Amino acid sequence: MPPAQGGQHLTSTLRLIRRLGAGAMGTVWAAEEIGLGRQVAVKVMSPGYANDDPSKERFRKEAQAAARIRSPYVATIFGHGVTDDGQPFITMELLDGETLRDRLRRLGPLPIEEVVRLFGQMARGLAAAHKMGVVHRDIKPANLFVIDDEGEPFVKVLDFGIAKDLDASSELTSTGAMLGTPAYMSPEQYDDTKRVDHRTDLWSLGIVAYEALTGKTPFTGSSLPAMAFSIARGEFQPPSALRQDLPRTLDGWMARALSLDVEARFGSTMEMAETLAAATKPPAGRAGTTSPPTTAPDLAYAETKPSSPEKPQIPPPSKxxxxxxxxxxxxxxxxxxxxxxxxxxxxxxxxxxxxxxxxxxxxxxxxxxxxxxxxxxxxxxxxxxxxxxxxxxxxxxxxxxxxxxxxxxxxxxxxxxxxxxxxxxxxxxxxxxxxxxxxxxxxxxxxxxxxxxxxxxxxxxxxxxxxxxxxxxxxxxxxxxxxxxxxxxxxxxxxxxxxxxxxxxxxxxxxxxxxxxxxxxxxxxxxxxxxxxxxxxxxxxxxxxxxxxxxxxxxxxxxxxxxxxxxxxxxxxxxxxxxxxxxxxxxxxxxxxxxxxxxxxxxxxxxxxxxxxxxxxxxxxxxxxxxxxxxxxxxxxxxxxxxxxxxxxxxxxxxxxxxxxxxxxxxxx
Known part of the structure; x- marks a missing residue:
């Protein structure tokens, strides 16, 4: 079967407009749903995979896994189907923005506040998936899409193509088969995929946070075995050693996020997000900051443009x-x-x-x-x-x-x-x-x-x-x-x-x-x-x-x-x-x-x-x-x-x- 091309009608109601990008198993297109007059994104499986039954089943599972997840932080799946010549495709919401990978390439390490904000959004998206028993297994900057929403960056999780359903009775891959992107894979993904649970996504989130703050990934290797060895050693430079404005409290957070011991990691994405926000707060007395107030300021009558004051901080819980x-x-x-x-x-x-x-x-x-x-x-x-x-x-x-x-x-x-x-x-x-x-x-x-x-x-x-x-x-x-x-x-x-x-x-x-x-x-x-x-x-x-x-x-x-x-x-x-x-x-x-x-x-x-x-x-x-x-x-x-x-x-x-x-x-x- 020929590869997809602009102007092609995948179905009688779905016409491809322009190519947006390519992934491991297919290409992504902007398309028009003719009957509804709506533009959508369409992921079309590459012809080389279309005759491979395990690949087609994994493609179908991607659509099913993502469609079950209801969250503003996960790209919405509208449906999936197969063309007359046997090419599987998935329709999803069309997003306007850039991947986090492209954003990091364009801007370099991001401001701390922006990383904390985006991390919280990624965490919410994955928390919704984990509630449904779905583990993404390929969290990386290329699968995180950043939208400019009213002047504020807003992120959505993409591509559940190799997601694992924890409730499924069988795997689509053989025992020990490795799926993922090496620099962002957890140790258990290298070791034994049967041990993979939601905490593998937490590891990958830690890698993404490290890269967004420092511009580098913590583990490197010129080959797959070298990368696996680097991760297995578990040694990396503390983030504060690579960027002067990062607090040392962040080093402890990163050590826990990237612990080789699965049980020692955070228990959930939301726990990670909340502790990251706490770990990156400037300490009292640091230049450019003030000590937390004992009282919050009075409400004032007004209906016009605000100034930009420091947000009041809250003392420990229960007080x-x-x-x-x-x-x-x-x-x-x-x-x-x-x-x-x-x-x-x-x-x-x-x-x-x-x-x-x-x-x-x-x-x-x-x-x-x-x-x-x-x-x-x-x-x-x-x-x-x-x-x-x-x-x-x-x-x-x-x-x-x-x-x-x-x-x-x-x-x-x-x-x-x-x-x-x-x-x-x-x-x-x-x-x-x-x-x-x-x-x-x-x-x-x-x-x-x-x-x-x-x-x-x-x-x-x-x-x-x-x-x-x-x-x-x-x-x-x-x-x-x-x-x-x-x-x-x-x-x-x-x-x-x-x-x-x-x-x-x-x-x-x-x-x-x-x-x-x-x-x-x-x-x-x-x-x-x-x-x-x-x-x-x-x-x-x-x-x-x-x-x-x-x-x-x-x-x-x-x-x-x-x-x-x-x-x-x-x-x-x-x-x-x-x-x-x-x-x-x-x-x-x-x-x-x-x-x-x-x-x-x-x-x-x-x-x-x-x-x-x-x-x-x-x-x-x-x-x-x-x-x-x-x-x-x-x-x-x-x-x-x-x-x-x-x-x-x-x-x-x-x-x-x-x-x-x-x-x-x-x-x-």
Whole structure:
């Protein structure tokens, strides 16, 4: 069979456009899915392998392994197939950027902060794979793709072509067969592939970190036996000996990461990421740094461009940190443009942020005196938690460093939050939506909706379109509207008025490109990408709605304490009604990520947070004393964290799965 070439139709709906690169088993092309008008990346197996059954099976396994992993840090696989002449191919998302290998060749050793950031993202991607029992086995800079996302580098893990499924009963390679790239392979990959588990990826991550910081790999050899001998000796130069600004604490981290003893290495990628962040923090008194403050600075009123202060650091876990969060912003008002306008800041001081961590149970509590959290949202990467407090404070909290990224205090109360593509949308009590740059805390624009509070909003993942509903029904008879807005221009794209009463909830489905709205009129209505109503689902007075990350379920929470699950396209069938809460459900969220897509978390006025098994409808866990209302819940896309806000003023961040000591598990029936 001839090699693939530009302009070739692999199938009747898939046309190759241009070659992007080549790997060990095939070439990668930009291609067009003709029916959908979408550009994708296509990996086409080389003709020399297409007649080799083990190679074809390994190629198929690559598609299956990567497709199971749900993480923003892993390249998304759309599907796989075989051409009419027998050439296997895989379709995946088309990425715009460069491999980490090319970035290192272009820039040399990277800044410490950038390495820590990218490492945390690699760790999250591999953690999602490891949860599914998949070991990559070929982690190297060429298989890590860096995207420039809103001015910040963002990495995705590529190429699961030689991944190992720990749950598989057989191997695709014979005993002792070696797969991988020599400089990045763990000792056990050289020795016996039967001993390979997730810790081989941890070794390779250590090699990547060493190279990103120093520009060199720790082990070298002019031949495969020489490389194997170098790795088997386990001797390498400490990173601080190769680069003066690297702290010596990093040497100890690297020694553990590259230990020949598998048991002596880190236990998980996330443990590696967290300890790397700690090992690279400048010590107190070092030039250009200051000692960690005993208090965090005060929140300040502002809605404009921030300065660049040092981020407050947090003392050891389990000890509360209280103090001021800082004057992070200075006034820089802009002239209104179309429906967009920049708000003027106010001067003033706010309360002190308290942070208490219980590491043994995986719980972090954040609070502001005299305030309670009204709205929560994680960024799509699962790196930051955004909190809207009752008296106007908006805080971005770094989940890995356990510190405040930025904060601001609005002149009105934030009522709802959503995130997408580096943006944070904040719906407020004055009928406006503030659009923030999520990484810097800059209010880029303010969207004027009407004179009544913004009840609900939803932002699509690309931050191109915003859906909004307000409380105007009680005043003007127009609160039943859902309006769709262009984020970039402030133009109203569509006004939907099919609801007969106040719209209380909105959600966006990134998989199917759908919007959902829930109302007091007892309906959930579904809208397509053209803002046309496609479904009307009935059940009761709706308070909250959410789509599952895989696009297979839509859930709604009701005033009677029940919730309903529906199957999404193409079936659109009622699935089940879940009961257990004794009062209205205020908020719900699916627990996303590898291995946990079947869980749903709800927060209620009955003072409990409950966890449900989506497949069976069984309640798995009840958390809370039942004495204070849970106002909001949120989850990360990678399934690592669940957050809740309650009327007692506490915002609680839980590691998932929840620790056994948290809450009650109902007795088995």
């Amino acid at each position: 509360p940190v209280s103090g001021k969060v800082g004057d992070l912003f200075k006034a820089a008002p802009k002239r209104p443009t179309n429906a967009l306008a920049q708000d003027l800041p106010q001067a003033g001081e706010g309360p002190r942020l308290d942070i208490v961590e219980d590491p043994s149970r995986g719980v972090l509590t954040l609070s502001l005196a005299g305030r309670f959290g009204r709205a929560l949202a994680f960024d799509k990467r699962g790196e930051s938690l955004f909190i809207g407090f009752s008296k106007g404070e908006v805080v971005s909290f770094d989940l890995q460093a356990r510190r405040v990224n930025w904060s601001t205090r609005l002149r009105v109360s934030p009522l709802c939050l959503d995130t997408g593509a580096g943006h944070l949308a904040v719906g407020c009590a004055d009928g406006r939506v503030r659009l923030f740059d999520a990484s810097r805390g800059l209010v880029q624009s303010t969207l004027h909706i009407d004179a009544t509070p913004v009840r609900a909003l939803a932002l699509d993942e690309g931050a191109k379109t915003l859906a909004v509903s307000g409380e105007g029904y009680r005043v003007t008879g127009e609160g039943h509207r859902v309006t769709f807005w262009s984020v970039s221009t402030g133009e109203c794209l569509q006004v939907a008025q099919e609801h007969a009463d106040e719209v209380r909830a909105l959600a966006f489905d990134g998989r199917n490109g759908l919007w959902a709205s829930g109302s007091r009129d007892t309906t959930v209505r579904v809208w397509d990408a053209s803002f046309r109503q496609t479904q009307v689902l009935r059940g009761g007075v709706v308070n909250c709605v959410a789509f599952a990350a895989d696009g297979r379920h839509l859930a709604a929470g009701y005033s009677d304490g029940s919730l309903i699950l529906w199957m999404t396209p193409p079936r659109w069938e009622f699935d089940k009604r879940l009961t257990g809460h004794t009062k209205r459900i205020n908020s719900l969220a699916f627990v996303h990520g590898a291995g946990t897509a079947g869980a749903l978390v709800t927060g209620s006025e009955d003072g409990t947070l409950r966890v449900w098994d989506v497949a069976t409808g069984r309640m798995q866990r009840t958390v809370g004393t039942g004495t204070t209302t849970i106002t909001c819940v949120s989850t990360t896309q990678d399934g690592r964290y669940v957050a809740s806000a309650s009327a007692d003023g506490a915002v609680r961040l839980y590691r998932w799965p929840l620790h056994p000591s948290l809450g009650e598990q109902p007795a088995a029936k």
